[in-house]
Every structure is written in C-alpha cells, then in structure tokens.
Amino acid sequence: MLLWLALIAVPLHARSLDTIRATGVLRVGVNPNFPPMSSFAADGTLKGFDVDVARRLADRLGVRLQLVPTEAASRVPFLVSGRIDLALGALTITPEREALIDFTVPLHSEAMGVITTARLPVTRWQELDRADITLVNMRGNQSVSVLREKLPKPQRLLVDGNADTIRAIAQGRADALVENVDFFVGFTKNYPDIAWRVLPDPIFVAWCGIGIAQGNDALRAATDAALRQLHGDGSIAALWRKHYGAAMTVPVSAAQLASVAKASRPTGYRFDWSGVWPELPYLAAGAVISLQIAVIAFVAGAAIGLGCALARLRGGTLLRRVCGAYVSFFTNTPALVQIFVLYYALPDIGVKLPAFAAVVIGLTLNAGAYLAEILRGGIVAVRTVELEAAEVLGLGRRDKLVHVMLPSIIRTVYRPLSSFFIVLVLGSSMGALFGVEELTGRAINISTANLRTIETFAVTGLIYIVLTLVASGLLAGAGRWLFRVRAA
Amino acid sequence: MPFLDIVDLSAGYGGAPILNGVNLSVGKGEVISLIGPSGSGKSTLLRVLIGLTAPSSGQVSIDGTPVDYASKASVRALRRRMSIVFQQFNxxxxxxxxxxxxxxxxxxxxxxxxxxxxxxxxxxxxxxxxxxxxxxxxxxxxxxxxxxxxxxxxxxxPEILLLDEITSALDPERVGEVLDTVRALAATGISMLLVSHEMSFVREISTRVVMMDAGRVVESGPPAQIFTAPQEARTKAFIGAIIRH
Amino acid sequence: MIDRLMAEAPAFFTRDTAAFLGLALSRTLLMTVIGCGAGFVLGMVLAVVRRSRAGWLAPARVLAAAYVELFRRIPFLVILILVLFSVQAFAPDLSLLGIAAIAVTLAATAYLSEIVRAGLESVPRAQVEGADVLGLSAAQSFWLVILPQSWRVILPPAAAFMVMFIKDTALASHLGVVELAFSGKILVNRGFSPLYGFGAVLILYFLLSWPLGRMAAWLETRLAVSRHR
Incomplete structure (x- = not known):
C-alpha cells in the first residue's frame, strides 16, 4: 500500500530521443499473442508485421531494437511509465487514449467486419442485432464499447486473447466476432473443419497509430518521419501483404500522413479514484458471484472429499488407488491449467462447458482433492482413547459415531476447512481469466475501460479483504456456537 | 553486612500480590531453604531475584550494591554473580x-x-x-x-545459586543423584537459596530455614528449631501436616 | 482424435518444443525460488518484529501484523496485477519475470511469516528464560537457542508452502511471463492439440511438484523424530 502512495511523488521515466540514441536501444511493446501482428515463433523469437515494422523503425533511428511483450491492457500504462518507448499492437487512436498518450500518424487501418461460420445464416452485419446470438470480444479492445452502441442486443463473451475469440466460435461458445477482420482471420486456419465466413461490408474504419508518451515530441517527430518514408516507398504495404496475404482493406491516405502533430506536455500519473467509486455496486455484485463460486466448489468439493477420504481409509484396493491418484494429480498440478483443460480441450471431444461451469467444476475437483486430505487427517486423528472409553461405556455403533467420532472429527477439521474456504474465495478470481465476471473479472473490465488499473485493483483488493474477514468471522463464530471449536 | 539483602520486596498486581513485602538476608556461604505451602510465593521470590519477574516495590542489594531491575545493564551485572537452576532444567x-x-x-x-x-x-x-x-x-x-x-x-x-524445586520433575529414583550433587556443592562454600519439598534434605543441608506464607516471611531459624519447635501457628500447621504424611 | 495426435507428433516431439518447455519450466522454478526465498527472509523479519517487546517497535508490530493479515486475503492474481502496474513508477525496466517474482515475494512473505511465527512460538518459554538468566542478549538467544530449535517446526510447512506455490505461479501467465502454464497455451494457440500442449505442461508440473511434495513430507517425519538436529 505504501508503494502505491509513493507513486504520486515519483517522476515518470519516458525516454527522450536523445536518451534512446545514447543508449542505442529502442524498446517497442508488441503483443506476444497476436499473430500475424506479432507472436512467438517455434524458435522462441517474436515474429510478425509489427515486429518487422519495429525493426525498420529502429534501423531508421540508427539504434538496436528491443521487443517487449506487452498485453493489450498494459500498453498505455507501460508507455506512460516509460517501460516502452513505442507501443504497437493495433493501438486504435481514440480520444480516451489521447488523453493519456500521443499517437504517430496512422500505421494501418482497422476495418471492422464480421467473422462467423456457416452455422449463422446472416449476410449483413445489421442482422446480428438479435438476443439469441452471442458475440465474442477481446477485453481491452476498442470494439467492445463500439459494439455496445451499434449492436446492443446480442449476448457477449469476453476473452483475453486473440486466439481465444476464434476458438470460442469454433467450439460453439459464440456465434460471431465483430472485429478487424484482417487480424483474426489468421486463427481460423487452426480449425480447418469449420466453414468460416467473412461478411463483406465493413461496419466502419478506424485508424491505428504508434503510441508514444506525452511530451516525447522529438521521438514522435522522428517516428512520424520514418513512417512517412516507409509508407511512401511501399514497405508497409509490402509487409502487410507478406503477413496478411492480402492488401490492407483501406490504405492510409496521403492527407493523414501529411498531418503535423502539435507539441504536447506530459501530464504525469496522479491518482484519480473518481472512475472507481461509481463502479462499487458493480464490483460488489461481482463479489457475490465470487462467493457463489467458492460456496458451490466448497460444498461439492467437500462431498467428493468425504467420499474420497472414506474410500482411502475403508475402500478396496482399486478404489483406494483411484482416489489416491485423483488426490495426487489434482494437488500436484495448478488449478489454472486444470481449468485450461476443461475449458479449452474438452470441446474437442464434444463437451462444451460455459466459462462459469468450467471454473466451478475445475475448482470443485481441485477442492475435492485437498478436502479429501484434510478430512482423512481428521478421521485418522480420532483418538483411540476416546473410542476405547466409548467402547467401555457400551455405546452402540451409531452412538459412537454421532457422539464420539463426529464431534472429534469436526473439532479437528473445522479450522482447516474454514481456511480452505477462504482459499477458494481467493481462488475464484481465476474465473476472470476465462471471462467469468466475478470480482476480479469485473475489475479487469473496469480498468481496461478507465485505464485506472492501480486504483481499481486497490479497491478490489480491499473488497476481497473485507469479504474474507467477514467470512472468517462468521465461520469462527459458527464454529464456536455449533461445535465449540476454539478460536485461533 | 549480608551478601544478599532483600528489603520489603513485593511483586504481582492489584488485589492479589504474589509477594507481599519480603525481608530476607543471605550471608556469604549460607544455605537457606524456603519452605511453605504452594502459592506462598517461594518460586516467585526466586524469579524476582534473578530478574525474570518484575518486582512492584522493594529493594534488593547484592554485596551492598542495589539492583535496578528496570535496567538491563544492572540485571546483566546481577546475573554474573547470581545464577538459577530450574525445576524443568531448561x-x-x-x-x-x-x-x-x-x-x-x-x-x-x-x-x-x-x-x-x-x-x-x-x-x-x-x-x-x-x-x-x-x-x-x-x-x-x-x-x-x-x-x-x-x-x-x-x-x-556465581557467588549465589538459586535452586527452584530442582527435584520435583524427577522420577523418585533419580532424586538422590541430584541431591548428592547439591550436597557436594554446599560444601564448597557457595551461597544458596533453594526451594525444595524434600524436607529431610532441607533439614540436613540448610544453615537456615525460612517459612513463607501468603507472600511474606513468617518465620526463620536453624532447621532444628523450625522443624521441632516452630514459633508461629502457620509454621506449626505446615510442619505438622508434612510430618503426619 | 488419434489421427490428429499421430499427425502432430513429429512436429510436437522436437528439440525446439523441448527447449521451449524447458525454458518455461525454469521460469516457473525461478519465480518460485526467488519469491519464496525472499519471502522467507522477509517473513522471518516480520515474525521477529511481531515477537519484539520494545516500545518503540509498537508501530512496526502493528504494521507487520496488518501486512500478514491483509496480504493473505488478497488473491494472488490481484497482487500480480497491482505489482505490475505499481512497479512501473519505480522500475520500468524490470522484466515481467522480475515483476512476478516480486508479487510472489509479497504473497509468500505473508504466508511464510505465519509459518515462522508458529515455529518460533513452538519453542517453550522456558528455553528463553534459560538463555535469559545466563545473560545472553535477545539477539543471542534468538540465533543460538530459539531459531535452531524452531527449524523442526518451520521447515516442513514452509517446504510444503513452496511446493504449493509452484502451482500458483501459473497465474503469472496473465502478465505475459512465458512460464509453464503460458507455454502450454502458446503451444495450443500454435495449433497443437490441447492434449499435447496442456498434457505436457500438466506432466511437467506433476514431475516438479510430486517429488518435492514427498520430500517435504519426508522432512516432516524425519524432523519429528529428533528434537535436537
């Protein structure tokens, strides 16, 4: 928390053209997961249109190129902080972004169109405005807010990567993608069995420039000059054809290239919480969803865990082995990758889980394995002296279970179970990475729109703290009242 | 002048002080045993003397130098002259x-x-x-x-050794070997202040026996006097109870 | 399904894929080791601060307790995102791996501090008094008496925690750190069957986590036997 406060006082580090020349290195942010713009090739290096453009820009400036893999939502903050000198990755020129960073002249156009499959019998984009259609979108892309205006009715599925959008349609989770067609059509090659279609008329055209920190005028002038040259000698058009297999749908015009930018001043990072407070109800509702995920996973996981624990203590050899393998597998691999498999791999064998279900099932299976261990420990820990005492007193099987064993087990496992429930509340945040709009997912939604990530996530962290403190308090209270479990 | 001088020493808080104005002097080479019912403050007295429990009032001086229990340096100096052996060995x-x-x-x-x-x-x-x-x-x-x-x-x-019920945690057949060690030690002329429930040993080894009750010294004197002709009623009751057993 | 796997096999089982996965595995390990190592040292500092009695350390005690209590109540993913964006103001050149390591450190510090604290508290008060009356300073009694005796209680859960955190570092994939989980996703995005991409990654996690977990369990039984070594 002290770290965040200190931010106010720290000056920003955007590097001037002189500094870049002096160090001999130009740091360019490119998306690591965005073929054919830029992506890791089999040899582990980044390749693509943006990479080639960046290399030519570095050549013109007479410096070495350093590529910095940068996710879509990080581009603006990284520019502002000076972590990168230039941001590529189809950065659409918008007023919101222009408030925080500067742009060069356009590098390429973004003709927004529709990618769909033969499953959906539409011919014009206007026909998509139906409630029974699901559109997939990538978080952090400009198209999200544009679509809310132009196509308000369809349901939405938000995913994090470019490849995930096409996968969602291929797997039948969504029906269509409304996006810059050129960028996404490349991924359809991963699914050759699907009858892909691209609707002919673009919805509108936007422009992408190269992002630069405010006040870095000399670097912008040099980059503008280099871009004019690369457009003028046909290099950019050639690179586009090389990577996209076709010419740019709408080329950058001479008038756009001729425009000269006004001088700008860096505004610096100041905390601005005004964009976060109005979202509190939205975040709070997300917290309820987080809690729902945790409760379902906990209850279902406890059932699996109890069965598994009993099977390992009392079951036959085969059953013991199977349950042992289950526990070993799920406790020794990350829940995140388990959910990857449920969400991304199962559709290949025809099981299509919605994101929410995939996350809940993944967390449930994970919880089942851990709870099996906790419960087994509790059952084993029933003291033989207590059982002997019950025996001597002549208690029957049932009385022994109800009056001696269960209370003893509950007293042993209650606190580990309570802690594990908190672990599940925190673990439900993984849902965000699959587009589940629980607390963290909503925080990501908000911060990609308001570009106030630190403020948004500081508030989100606080909500988690309050949520888990209340949950811990209620659980401890219930334990004391119902089972006379002592507090920590 | 006594080697260790304890004047009006009290410890504990509020309504139920554990030590309630203890006065006691220990001379060089003296072996003093503290006896009394449990809860009478014997062990607490030893803990206060060595600086593990803070006194609430009173004065302790060693070889004429007053000890300031609030000062780390003073306590450190004290512990170079005084040492303690615990019931649980530690x-x-x-x-x-x-x-x-x-x-x-x-x-x-x-x-x-x-x-x-x-x-x-x-x-x-x-x-x-x-x-x-x-x-x-x-x-x-x-x-x-x-x-x-x-x-x-x-x-x-150390010039003075405190022994806090050092045989209480031992199996009965192990008590003898430890008492033999203490007996040998007493012969070297070191001052000792000990709390023990081994009454025959106390009687044998002590130069003086101090009866404590309710955080005070009730009576003190040579072992023969305390065990056979106690003056105070509380001492009589305590000795009587022990001997009946 | 089988046909696809057979068709992809020659392209998947290559030295390039192995090197790619190996590098990712090393990043996963590096994040865990750096983060948990630093977290252990910082966690110990916090535990010691919380044990202190000096009056002037009272504010530090409150801060340490608050840190430990609060950071165990924020999802690791949220810590990762906060560190990613906060660090920009101080060290814009820090690698994503470094950022992830800081996030691991922040989380591990809180959890390991509790483990260390429980270990220090397991040493009987009598041992401290024993050191005290011999005139040992607080620092001497900590290093020579308390700490050596608490390893037995600290090490097994600390090792188990680190093994557990190997799996939690998978979330660093969200930052763009090409660690094991992300490498699986990249392979699948490159067109390989999820069975290959995620299967390989799951196996590697298991091979990393299972033996280390067994070692932590072995450590527990071994250390439980003897109190002095």
Missing amino acids: LFQNMTALANICLAPVKTLGVAPAAAEARGRELLASVGLADKADSYPDQLSGGQQQRVAIARALAMQ
Whole structure:
C-alpha cells in the first residue's frame, strides 16, 4: 500500500530521443499473442508485421531494437511509465487514449467486419442485432464499447486473447466476432473443419497509430518521419501483404500522413479514484458471484472429499488407488491449467462447458482433492482413547459415531476447512481469466475501460479483504456456537 | 553486612500480590531453604531475584550494591554473580551437554572457547557426567539433565545459586543423584537459596530455614528449631501436616 | 482424435518444443525460488518484529501484523496485477519475470511469516528464560537457542508452502511471463492439440511438484523424530 502512495511523488521515466540514441536501444511493446501482428515463433523469437515494422523503425533511428511483450491492457500504462518507448499492437487512436498518450500518424487501418461460420445464416452485419446470438470480444479492445452502441442486443463473451475469440466460435461458445477482420482471420486456419465466413461490408474504419508518451515530441517527430518514408516507398504495404496475404482493406491516405502533430506536455500519473467509486455496486455484485463460486466448489468439493477420504481409509484396493491418484494429480498440478483443460480441450471431444461451469467444476475437483486430505487427517486423528472409553461405556455403533467420532472429527477439521474456504474465495478470481465476471473479472473490465488499473485493483483488493474477514468471522463464530471449536 | 539483602520486596498486581513485602538476608556461604505451602510465593521470590519477574516495590542489594531491575545493564551485572537452576532444567535442546555449559561463558563473559571447554569438562566431571559431554538433552535422563543444568549454572561462577524445586520433575529414583550433587556443592562454600519439598534434605543441608506464607516471611531459624519447635501457628500447621504424611 | 495426435507428433516431439518447455519450466522454478526465498527472509523479519517487546517497535508490530493479515486475503492474481502496474513508477525496466517474482515475494512473505511465527512460538518459554538468566542478549538467544530449535517446526510447512506455490505461479501467465502454464497455451494457440500442449505442461508440473511434495513430507517425519538436529 505504501508503494502505491509513493507513486504520486515519483517522476515518470519516458525516454527522450536523445536518451534512446545514447543508449542505442529502442524498446517497442508488441503483443506476444497476436499473430500475424506479432507472436512467438517455434524458435522462441517474436515474429510478425509489427515486429518487422519495429525493426525498420529502429534501423531508421540508427539504434538496436528491443521487443517487449506487452498485453493489450498494459500498453498505455507501460508507455506512460516509460517501460516502452513505442507501443504497437493495433493501438486504435481514440480520444480516451489521447488523453493519456500521443499517437504517430496512422500505421494501418482497422476495418471492422464480421467473422462467423456457416452455422449463422446472416449476410449483413445489421442482422446480428438479435438476443439469441452471442458475440465474442477481446477485453481491452476498442470494439467492445463500439459494439455496445451499434449492436446492443446480442449476448457477449469476453476473452483475453486473440486466439481465444476464434476458438470460442469454433467450439460453439459464440456465434460471431465483430472485429478487424484482417487480424483474426489468421486463427481460423487452426480449425480447418469449420466453414468460416467473412461478411463483406465493413461496419466502419478506424485508424491505428504508434503510441508514444506525452511530451516525447522529438521521438514522435522522428517516428512520424520514418513512417512517412516507409509508407511512401511501399514497405508497409509490402509487409502487410507478406503477413496478411492480402492488401490492407483501406490504405492510409496521403492527407493523414501529411498531418503535423502539435507539441504536447506530459501530464504525469496522479491518482484519480473518481472512475472507481461509481463502479462499487458493480464490483460488489461481482463479489457475490465470487462467493457463489467458492460456496458451490466448497460444498461439492467437500462431498467428493468425504467420499474420497472414506474410500482411502475403508475402500478396496482399486478404489483406494483411484482416489489416491485423483488426490495426487489434482494437488500436484495448478488449478489454472486444470481449468485450461476443461475449458479449452474438452470441446474437442464434444463437451462444451460455459466459462462459469468450467471454473466451478475445475475448482470443485481441485477442492475435492485437498478436502479429501484434510478430512482423512481428521478421521485418522480420532483418538483411540476416546473410542476405547466409548467402547467401555457400551455405546452402540451409531452412538459412537454421532457422539464420539463426529464431534472429534469436526473439532479437528473445522479450522482447516474454514481456511480452505477462504482459499477458494481467493481462488475464484481465476474465473476472470476465462471471462467469468466475478470480482476480479469485473475489475479487469473496469480498468481496461478507465485505464485506472492501480486504483481499481486497490479497491478490489480491499473488497476481497473485507469479504474474507467477514467470512472468517462468521465461520469462527459458527464454529464456536455449533461445535465449540476454539478460536485461533 | 549480608551478601544478599532483600528489603520489603513485593511483586504481582492489584488485589492479589504474589509477594507481599519480603525481608530476607543471605550471608556469604549460607544455605537457606524456603519452605511453605504452594502459592506462598517461594518460586516467585526466586524469579524476582534473578530478574525474570518484575518486582512492584522493594529493594534488593547484592554485596551492598542495589539492583535496578528496570535496567538491563544492572540485571546483566546481577546475573554474573547470581545464577538459577530450574525445576524443568531448561537445557537448550539443540546443544550437547558440553555446549550448554560453554555457551554463556563464551558469549557473555568472553572466555576463550578452549578454556571454556576445559572448564566445562571439569564441571561435568564434578557432577559425575564426564562421559556425557556430547549427549543431547533428550538422550539424558531427568536426573542427568538436572546435573548438567547445575553445571551450566556453575559455569558462570556465581557467588549465589538459586535452586527452584530442582527435584520435583524427577522420577523418585533419580532424586538422590541430584541431591548428592547439591550436597557436594554446599560444601564448597557457595551461597544458596533453594526451594525444595524434600524436607529431610532441607533439614540436613540448610544453615537456615525460612517459612513463607501468603507472600511474606513468617518465620526463620536453624532447621532444628523450625522443624521441632516452630514459633508461629502457620509454621506449626505446615510442619505438622508434612510430618503426619 | 488419434489421427490428429499421430499427425502432430513429429512436429510436437522436437528439440525446439523441448527447449521451449524447458525454458518455461525454469521460469516457473525461478519465480518460485526467488519469491519464496525472499519471502522467507522477509517473513522471518516480520515474525521477529511481531515477537519484539520494545516500545518503540509498537508501530512496526502493528504494521507487520496488518501486512500478514491483509496480504493473505488478497488473491494472488490481484497482487500480480497491482505489482505490475505499481512497479512501473519505480522500475520500468524490470522484466515481467522480475515483476512476478516480486508479487510472489509479497504473497509468500505473508504466508511464510505465519509459518515462522508458529515455529518460533513452538519453542517453550522456558528455553528463553534459560538463555535469559545466563545473560545472553535477545539477539543471542534468538540465533543460538530459539531459531535452531524452531527449524523442526518451520521447515516442513514452509517446504510444503513452496511446493504449493509452484502451482500458483501459473497465474503469472496473465502478465505475459512465458512460464509453464503460458507455454502450454502458446503451444495450443500454435495449433497443437490441447492434449499435447496442456498434457505436457500438466506432466511437467506433476514431475516438479510430486517429488518435492514427498520430500517435504519426508522432512516432516524425519524432523519429528529428533528434537535436537
């Protein structure tokens, strides 16, 4: 928390053209997961249109190129902080972004169109405005807010990567993608069995420039000059054809290239919480969803865990082995990758889980394995002296279970179970990475729109703290009242 | 002048003080036993004297120098002249018997490790454990551990030794070996202040016996007098109860 | 399904794929080791501060307790995102791996501090008094008496925690750190069957986590036997 406060006082580090020349290195942010713009090739290096453009820009400036893999939502903050000198990755020129960073002249156009499959019998984009259609979108892309205006009715599925959008349609989770067609059509090659279609008329055209920190005028002038040259000698058009297999749908015009930018001043990072407070109800509702995920996973996981624990203590050899393998597998691999498999791999064998279900099932299976261990420990820990005492007193099987064993087990496992429930509340945040709009997912939604990530996530962290403190308090209270479990 | 002088010493809080104005003097070479019912403040008195429990009022001086229990330096100086052996031995479980003995002389008195080791082996021999130098506490019996603890306290070359119920945690057949060690120690002329429930031992070894009750000294005198002709009613009751058993 | 796997096999089982996965595995390990190592040291500092009695350390005690309590109540993913964006103001050149390591450190510090604290508290008060009356200073009694005796209680859960955190570092994939989980996703995005991409990654996690977990369990039984070593 002290770290965040200190931010106010720290000056920003955007590097001037002189500094870049002096160090001999130009740091360019490119998306690591965005073929054919830029992506890791089999040899582990980044390749693509943006990479080639960046290399030519570095050549013109007479410096070495350093590529910095940068996710879509990080581009603006990284520019502002000076972590990168230039941001590529189809950065659409918008007023919101222009408030925080500067742009060069356009590098390429973004003709927004529709990618769909033969499953959906539409011919014009206007026909998509139906409630029974699901559109997939990538978080952090400009198209999200544009679509809310132009196509308000369809349901939405938000995913994090470019490849995930096409996968969602291929797997039948969504029906269509409304996006810059050129960028996404490349991924359809991963699914050759699907009858892909691209609707002919673009919805509108936007422009992408190269992002630069405010006040870095000399670097912008040099980059503008280099871009004019690369457009003028046909290099950019050639690179586009090389990577996209076709010419740019709408080329950058001479008038756009001729425009000269006004001088700008860096505004610096100041905390601005005004964009976060109005979202509190939205975040709070997300917290309820987080809690729902945790409760379902906990209850279902406890059932699996109890069965598994009993099977390992009392079951036959085969059953013991199977349950042992289950526990070993799920406790020794990350829940995140388990959910990857449920969400991304199962559709290949025809099981299509919605994101929410995939996350809940993944967390449930994970919880089942851990709870099996906790419960087994509790059952084993029933003291033989207590059982002997019950025996001597002549208690029957049932009385022994109800009056001696269960209370003893509950007293042993209650606190580990309570802690594990908190672990599940925190673990439900993984849902965000699959587009589940629980607390963290909503925080990501908000911060990609308001570009106030630190403020948004500081508030989100606080909500988690309050949520888990209340949950811990209620659980401890219930334990004391119902089972006379002592507090920590 | 007495070597250790305790004047009006009180400890504990509010309505139920544990020590309630103790007055006691210990001369050089004296062996004084504290007796009295449980809860009378005997062990607390020892803990206050060595600086583990803070006094609420009163004065303690050693060799004429008053001890300031609020001052770390003063307590440190005190602990170079006074040492204590606990009921539960409190040996460091992570060190051998010899290492337990050598630790403090090396670390706090600045004795050279080789010299400390030589002295440590001597001390172990003197408590009859020469062959246990490299044993860890959990490899020793209770009686052996307590003898190591006595050797550890002696390594600081104290002028007065406090013994807090040092046989209470031992198996009955181990009590004798520890008492033998203390008996031998008493003969060396070191001052001792001990709390014990071994009445025949107390009677045999003490130069003076002090009866405590409710945080005060009730009566003190030579063992023969206290055990056979106590003056105070509370002493009579206590001695009577013990002898009937 | 089988046909696809057979068809992809020659392209998947290559030295390039192995090197790619190996590098990712090393990043996963590096994040865990750096983060948990630093977290252990910082966690110990916090535990010691919380044990202190000096009056002037009272504010530090409150801060340490608050840190430990609060950071165990924020999802690791949220910590990762906060560190990513906060660090920009101080060290814009820090690698994503470094950022992830800081996030691991922040989380591990809180959890390991509790483990260390429980270990220090497991040493009986009598041991401290024993050191005290021999005139050892607080620092001497901590280093020579308390700490050596608490390893037995600290090490097994600390090791188990680190093994557990190997799996939690998978979330660093969200930052763009090409660690094991992300490498699986990249392979799948490159067109390989999820069975290959995620299967390989799951196996590697298991091979990393299972033996280390067994080692932590072995450590527990071994250390439980003897109190002095």
